[in-house]
Amino acid sequence: xxxxxxxxxxxxxxxxxxxxxxxxxxxxxxxxxxxxxxxxxxxxxxxxxxxxxxxxxxxxxxxxxxxxxxxxxxxxxxxxxxxxxxxxxxxxxxxxxxxxxxxxxxxxxxxxxxxxxxxxxxxxxxxxxxxxxxxxxxxxxxxxxxxxxxxxxxxxxxxxxxxxxxxxxxxxxxxxxxxxxxxxxxxxxxxxxxxxxxxxxxxxxxxxxxxxxxxxxxxxxxxxxxxxxxxxxxxxxxxxxxxxxxxxxxxxxxxxxxxxxxxxxxxxxxxxxxxxxxxxxxxxxxxxxxxxxxxxxxxxxxxxxxxxxxxxxxxxxxxxxxxxxxxxxxxxxxxxxxxxxxxxxxxxxxxxxxxxxxxxxxxxxxxxxxxxxxxxxxxxxxxxxxxxxxxxxxxxxxxxxxxxxxxxxxxxxxxxxxxxxxxxxxxxxxxxxxxxxxxxxxxxxxxxxxxxxxxxxxxxxxxxxxxxxxxxxxxxxxxxxxxxxxxxxxxxxxxxxxxxxxxxxxxxxxxxxxxxxxxxxxxx
Amino acid sequence: xxxxxxxxxxxxxxxxxxxxxxxxxxxxxxxxxxxxxxxxxxxxxxxxxxxxxxxxxxxxxxxxxxxxxxxxxxxxxxxxxxxxxxxxxxxxxxxxxxxxxxxxxxxxxxxxxxxxxxxxxxxxxxxxxxxxxxxxxxxxxxxxxxxxxxxxxxxxxxxxxxxxxxxxxxxxxxxxxxxxxxxxxxxxxxxxxxxxxxxxxxxxxxxxxxxxxxxxxxxxxxxxxxxxxxxxxx
Amino acid sequence: xxxxxxxxxxxxxxxxxxxxxxxxxxxxxxxxxxxxxxxxxxxxxxxxxxxxxxxxxxxxxxxxxxxxxxxxxxxxxxxxxxxxxxxxxxxxxxxxxxxxxxxxxxxxxxxxxxxxxxxxxxxxxxxx
Numbered sequence: 001x002x003x004x005x006x007x008x009x010x011x012x013x014x015x016x017x018x019x020x021x022x023x024x025x026x027x028x029x030x031x032x033x034x035x036x037x038x039x040x041x042x043x044x045x046x047x048x049x050x051x052x053x054x055x056x057x058x059x060x061x062x063x064x065x066x067x068x069x070x071x072x073x074x075x076x077x078x079x080x081x082x083x084x085x086x087x088x089x090x091x092x093x094x095x096x097x098x099x100x101x102x103x104x105x106x107x108x109x110x111x112x113x114x115x116x117x118x119x120x121x122x123x124x125x126x127x128x129x130x131x132x133x134x135x136x137x138x139x140x141x142x143x144x145x146x147x148x149x150x151x152x153x154x155x156x157x158x159x160x161x162x163x164x165x166x167x168x169x170x171x172x173x174x175x176x177x178x179x180x181x182x183x184x185x186x187x188x189x190x191x192x193x194x195x196x197x198x199x200x201x202x203x204x205x206x207x208x209x210x211x212x213x214x215x216x217x218x219x220x221x222x223x224x225x226x227x228x229x230x231x232x233x234x235x236x237x238x239x240x241x242x243x244x245x246x247x248x249x250x251x252x253x254x255x256x257x258x259x260x261x262x263x264x265x266x267x268x269x270x271x272x273x274x275x276x277x278x279x280x281x282x283x284x285x286x287x288x289x290x291x292x293x294x295x296x297x298x299x300x301x302x303x304x305x306x307x308x309x310x311x312x313x314x315x316x317x318x319x320x321x322x323x324x325x326x327x328x329x330x331x332x333x334x335x336x337x338x339x340x341x342x343x344x345x346x347x348x349x350x351x352x353x354x355x356x357x358x359x360x361x362x363x364x365x366x367x368x369x370x371x372x373x374x375x376x377x378x379x380x381x382x383x384x385x386x387x388x389x390x391x392x393x394x395x396x397x398x399x400x401x402x403x404x405x406x407x408x409x410x411x412x413x414x415x416x417x418x419x420x421x422x423x424x425x426x427x428x429x430x431x432x433x434x435x436x437x438x439x440x441x442x443x444x445x446x447x448x449x450x451x452x453x454x455x456x457x458x459x460x461x462x463x464x465x466x467x468x469x470x471x472x473x474x475x476x477x478x479x480x481x482x483x484x485x486x487x488x489x490x491x492x493x494x495x496x497x498x499x500x501x502x503x504x505x506x507x508x509x510x511x512x513x514x515x516x517x518x519x520x521x522x523x524x
Numbered sequence: 525x526x527x528x529x530x531x532x533x534x535x536x537x538x539x540x541x542x543x544x545x546x547x548x549x550x551x552x553x554x555x556x557x558x559x560x561x562x563x564x565x566x567x568x569x570x571x572x573x574x575x576x577x578x579x580x581x582x583x584x585x586x587x588x589x590x591x592x593x594x595x596x597x598x599x600x601x602x603x604x605x606x607x608x609x610x611x612x613x614x615x616x617x618x619x620x621x622x623x624x625x626x627x628x629x630x631x632x633x634x635x636x637x638x639x640x641x642x643x644x645x646x647x648x649x650x651x652x653x654x655x656x657x658x659x660x661x662x663x664x665x666x667x668x669x670x671x672x673x674x675x676x677x678x679x680x681x682x683x684x685x686x687x688x689x690x691x692x693x694x695x696x697x698x699x700x701x702x703x704x705x706x707x708x709x710x711x712x713x714x715x716x717x718x719x720x721x722x723x724x725x726x727x728x729x730x731x732x733x734x735x736x737x738x739x740x741x742x743x744x745x746x747x748x749x750x751x752x753x754x755x756x757x758x
Numbered sequence: 759x760x761x762x763x764x765x766x767x768x769x770x771x772x773x774x775x776x777x778x779x780x781x782x783x784x785x786x787x788x789x790x791x792x793x794x795x796x797x798x799x800x801x802x803x804x805x806x807x808x809x810x811x812x813x814x815x816x817x818x819x820x821x822x823x824x825x826x827x828x829x830x831x832x833x834x835x836x837x838x839x840x841x842x843x844x845x846x847x848x849x850x851x852x853x854x855x856x857x858x859x860x861x862x863x864x865x866x867x868x869x870x871x872x873x874x875x876x877x878x879x880x881x882x883x884x885x886x
Contacts, residue, residue, distance in 0.1 A: 006840040049729050084819070088837045093844050093879060100848030108852065123726050129703065130686040134646075135728050139859070146855045153851070167762050170819025172829040176761040178822075191769065195797050208858065220704025226687055227702065231789040260586070263598040279769060282797065283776045286790070291689060291724075292700045293707040296784035297630075301622055303776075305615035312611040313604075315575060320603075322582040324595035329587065337583065344575055348568045351615070355622040357557040357629055358564060361545075361696040364689060364724035428546060430693035432724045435732035441720075503839070509826050 008092035010077050011501060013099050015395055017074020018388075020103050021067050026462075027110070028062035031055045033459055036419075040452040042440035050135065052436035053121035058110065060124030061144065064244065065151050066106045068380045072247030073158050074099075075387055076186045078395065080162055082494035083180050085171025085512065087504035090164040094157055101154035109147035112140030120144035123434060125237070128218030128229040132210050142211070149204050152197050159193035162186055171493075173512035180492045180515070181270050185250030188274040189243050195282060196239035203232035227294045234285035242281040244376060246274060248383035249314055252336050255386050256318050258490045259333035260325030263516065266317040273310035273317075280307045290356040291363045297356045304354035311347055315340070330488070331405030335386035338413045342378025346371060349424070364434075367427025373420050385412070385465065392469075393483045397499045398476040404468035411461030418454025422447035491516035545693050550719060550740070552712040553629045554696040560625035561696075567618065629697070632708045636678035638746075640669065644681070644688035644701035644723065647730040657754040663733035669721070670739050670758055671713050672746035681707040689725035692738055698724050713740040759808075759815045766805040773798030841882060843875040850875065 004012060034055050038047040047055065077095065081088055089095050112119030117138030122131045126144070130136050166187055170179065207229070209215035216222035218229045257264045264270065283303045286295040318340060327333065349371040352358050362368060385408070393399045429442040438444050486495040494501070495518050496510050510521045549558050585591065641652035648661035651669050661667030671677050681690055683701040691698035692711075699707050723734035741749075745758035777794035784790060818829040850871030857865020 003840065005845050006842045008838045008841050008844065049732065053729070090835075092838050093841050096841065096844030097847045100845045101851055104848055104852040108856070122728075127687055127726075130726070130728060133686065142859050146859060150852060150855055167759070168817065168819075170817065172818040172824035172826055173822060174819050175822050176820070187765070191765065195800070199793065212858070225704065227705070228789060231793070235790075235793045261594040263596060265597070266599050266604050269599075269604050275765065275768070279772045279776075282773070282794070283780070291698050292702060293709070294702070294705065295787065295790075297626065298623060299780060299783045301626075302619055305619050308615050309608060309611045313608060316607045319575075319578045319582060320600070322579075322586060324591070324597075325582075325586050326588045326591050326594040327582065327586050329583075337579065340579055341576070344572060348572055351618070352564045352568060355560055355564060355618065355625075357560040357622065357625040357696075360557060360629070360698055361561075361693065363698060364691070364726075428693075430545075430691075430720060430722070432691065432722055432732075434726040437732050504837070511825055513822075 006096075008088075008096045009503070010081050010089045010092065010095060011395070011505075013095055014074050014076075014078025016099055017070055017077055017102070020099075020106070021071040021074060024062050024066040024106055028059050028067060029459065029462060031059040031062070033455060035059065036452040036455040038436060039438070039448050041449070042445045043437050045437075047436065049436045050118060050121060053135070053434075054113070054119040054140070056434060057120050057123050057126075057144075058112075061109060061120070061148075062106070063376070064124060064240070065148060066102075066109070068244045068376060068384070069155070069240065070102055071384055071387075072189065072244070072380075073155065073162075075251070075391070076162055076182075076189075076247060077158070079391070079494060080165055080183060080186060081169070082497065082501060082505055083183055083492045084166060084169060084174050085493050085506065085509050086165060086169035087506075089161050090169060091161050095161050098154040098157040098161070101150050101157075105147040105151035105154065107147075108150065109144050112138075112143040115139040115143065125233060126207070127233075128207060128210065128226055129220075131207060132218065137211070142208075145204050145208055145211075149201060149208075152200050152204070155193055156197050159190035159197075163190045163194075171509055171512060174493075174517075177267075178512060178515050178517075180250075181253040181264055181267065181274075182247070182250030182492075184271045185246045185253075185274050188278040189246045192239045192243055192246070192278045192281065196236045196243070199232055200236035200240075203229060203236065206232070227289070227292060230289050230292065231286065231295075234288045235282075237288065238285040239278075239281050241372075241376070242277060244380055246278065248339070248380045248387075249274070251383045251387045251390075252318060252339050253321070254490070254492065255332045255336040255390055256321050258390075258488055259330060259336070260322045260327050261489070262321055262325040263491075264317070265320030265323070266313070267515065269313050270317050273313040276310035277307060277314075280310070287354060287359070290359045301354055301356055305351065308347065308351050308354075315344065315347075330389075331400070331402060331409060332386045332390035332488070334406065334409040335382050335389065338409060339379055339382040339386065342374055342382060342413075342416065346374030346376075346379055349374065362427055364432055365427035366423040366431045366433055369433050370420050370423035370427060373423070378416055378420070382412070382416075385409075388465075390488065391494075393487050394494055394499045394501070396473075397483045398472050399481075399483055399487065400472045401468050404464055404471070408461050408464040408468060411457055411464060413461075415454050415456070415458030415461050419451045419458055420454070422451045422454075426451075486518060491518050493517055496521065545696055549694065549696050550713055550715045550717065551695040551697070552714060553710070554694070555714070556625050556628055557696045560621060563621045564618065567614065571614075630709070632678060632710055633676060636710060637675040638672055638677040639680065640671075640677055641680045642669070642682075642690060642701070643684055644690065644727075644734075645684040646686065646727055647723070647734040649690075649734075649736045650684075653750060653754070655750050655753055657750070659754075661736060663730050663735075666735045666737060668718075668737045668739050670741055670746060670749055671711065672743045673713055673716055673740055675743060675746075676710045676712045678708060678710050681709070686727050687725050688723045688727050688734070690721065691724040692719055692721040694719035694738070700725055713738075716740050716742060759812045759817060759820060763805065763808040763812050766801055766808045770798060770801035770805045773801050838882070841879070843879045843882070847872050847875045 038044050119140040122136045206217045210217050216224045218224045218226050286300045287304045289295045290297055426447045483499040497506050549555055643650040647663045649667050651659045659667045681701050683703045688701040689698050699709050719738045721736040721738050741758035748756045749758050777798050781791045850868045853868025854865050
């Protein structure tokens with residue numbers, strides 16, 4: 001126990017990140033089930049308005065700041081030194097510090113529920129002036145704010161660590177053009193974090209000053225401007241969603257190439273696309289503000305459309321990787337294909353929303369909820385599970401059960417789509433987001449009931465995953481079957497060492513002469 | 525304790541409302557935006573079907589039992605250039621279509637036929653008509669916004685406290701109500717009837733109940749309403 | 759290392775272009791221009807540092823034909839396996855922030871913990 005609290009080993013820290021994020025995932029998932037229970041029927045009274053508002057706020061905050069983004073960084077923590085042939089990250093103690101800050105931040109945010117007045121209840125976006133008045137004035141909102149400040153510092157430190165590691169600690173022969181695509185995505189993610197998170201720190205500090213130190217940044221009665229909050233928040237907020245997808249693009253690339261038994265198609269194109277996406281994402285923030293009438297819509301619309309191009313390049317490269325390959329549909333590959341099918345829908349609705357006339361109707365409706373769940377849940381979450389199934393043997397020396405894995409995928413894919421497809425129609429029928437109830441008009445009752453049913457299926461799928469982990473671990477405890485170094489036939493360096501890897505990762509590094517060093521050792 | 529749906533939503537004559545406003549918007553600006561929607565939906569369907577087709581082809585044709593020996597190519601320069609250029613052309617086209625739709629919708633005339641002031645507050649609406657008529661609603665008695673048929677009404681939108689949003693799905697349109705900021709936009713209704721409106725920007729506890737109705741009436745009825753200082757309600 | 763220069767150099771160039779375009783298109787809206795401009799300044803700073811650093815850098819990882827035997831004996835720096843300071847620093851930073859909410863005394867206590875830990879961490883590095 002003390003060993004885990006004082007470790008600076010990137011592998012253990014990476015595992016702790018993943019355990020912590022999966023814990024927050026379960027909590028945020030329970031919050032989501034509460035939301036769906038309340039919305040299952042029109043004019044339901046299962047939850048009060050105030051309870052509901054706290055629940056959706058914490059659901060969003062947890063999923064974004066404490067699940068999807070940190071899982072990517074946690075996985076990077078585990079994988080980056082292994083994939084580049086380094087013994088650890090550049091600053092191991094900084095790495096551990098960042099993790100404990102992140103864990104503490106999550107506890108701080110959720111402790112809002114124990115406060116009189118409840119947790120933060122102004123949405124994960126906490127727009128001012130709402131977050132400065134009435135139900136935004138409680139201790140819950142302050143704890144949310146301070147927790148996120150801590151989390152943002154943690155994220156920036158990890159980004160720094162990862163950039164230095166990837167640039168300076170590559171093994172001999174591991175040139176930048178030979179590193180796995182996952183590494184490049186992490187570089188792009190880390191640069192994006194360094195460019196965007198200071199804006200979050202700034203806007204949270206300004207909110208704090210407004211709330212407790214007599215500031216009036218966002219209060220128009222004293223010359224402040226609510227739009228300023230939105231600009232500063234979304235200048236961080238939009239790059240944040242790309243921080244939440246780029247590592248997962250990397251995961252999908254690795255999984256697809258491995259299970260198609262082919263090299264990555266268009267390696268250079270994928271690298272350029274990663275940086276094009278990261279760079280352009282800095283310039284699109286106000287597409288979240290099209291309906292304010294306070295921003296230059298054409299500029300942001302144009303740049304938002306441009307982001308579709310490099311994203312399309314990535315998609316075609318994944319298909320090119322599968323093309324004429326020999327594809328085995330093990331669980332990680334199933335999740336990767338599920339990612340592609342879901343993320344395409346999310347991306348397409350995203351291009352639609354880049355057009356202000358469409359956004360004028362769809363903004364702040366369930367159409368938007370559909371869009372961002374298809375990209376973040378149908379996309380990133382599915383890639384998250386692909387990563388879990390793919391690297392679990394490497395991390396723990398235990399294989400997960402393939403049959404349970406396939407059931408997990410099937411239930412999650414079906415459940416996810418049954419939950420979120422109706423939401424596009426709900427939005428078009430005039431249901432706004434962040435509403436604790438809705439009237440019995442149009443087809444809203446039926447659509448919501450279907451969505452709630454789908455969420456139950458999705459939840460069962462997630463439970464199957466945890467059952468899979470439990471049974472596999474207990475089976476291994478009873479009778480240990482050593483797992484090979486390379487159970488899937490992967491190409492990158494982590495598959496050249498034991499499962500799990502030893503203290504400083506490699507007893508003996510293979511020579512690195514190409515993008516697939518493990519293949520070279522097999523063939524030599 | 526929630527109000528009965530029939531109290532705060534006007535009864536509807538239509539049985540099937542799925543995407544009805546997308547098919548038949550009730551304003552001139554809405555019809556312009558509908559064209560934008562249609563172009564994008566068609567483009568979305570084409571791209572989606574094409575990419576799904578490629579993915580399913582790969583799943584079917586290249587599964588290990590059918591294709592045990594994988595090819596080993598890792599790139600194709602002409603193809604890679606092609607699928608940068610083609611999406612670029614597509615999004616440029618989509619941007620042009622967007623601008624064609626957006627510019628007339630955002631345009632506000634210098635001298636509008638009718639002006640109404642809307643102030644959003646937690647959690648209902650205040651409408652200020654010409655001639656000093658004012659209507660203020662509550663979450664349990666939502667106010668009605670009367671608009672003259674086929675006249676361009678300029679709405680002067682602001683908020684008294686936090687950020688709200690004025691959304692009428694039948695017009696395919698919303699605009700945020702921001703404290704300290706005046707938002708001007710024009711609506712030209714094309715059909716008589718009663719339509720739902722609601723707040724779309726989360727504004728706290730009773731955001732879900734912050735609704736209103738829009739009632740489009742023929743021009744003479746609206747003139748009488750204004751002339752009688754709100755006595756002769758259409 | 760050339761890629762490091764490339765990434766930050768191109769990013770700085772891109773930031774400059776987009777800040778300029780944004781200013782030209784929407785200069786009455788200052789926040790966006792300021793944010794993009796400040797971000798570009800940060801990138802330029804990093805790019806300059808990268809160019810200067812690149813001149814003196816010769817990484818084993820950048821040599822495509824280097825073998826592990828050639829690179830043996832290189833000092834990569836300190837890699838601790840465990841340290842009590844990270845969790846203490848995190849707790850101290852958390853207390854420091856929560857002091858803003860509760861009382862300045864707790865905040866100062868937290869920051870003191872952080873400073874002490876950082877000081878002792880330096881000693882720990884030289885010991886390993």
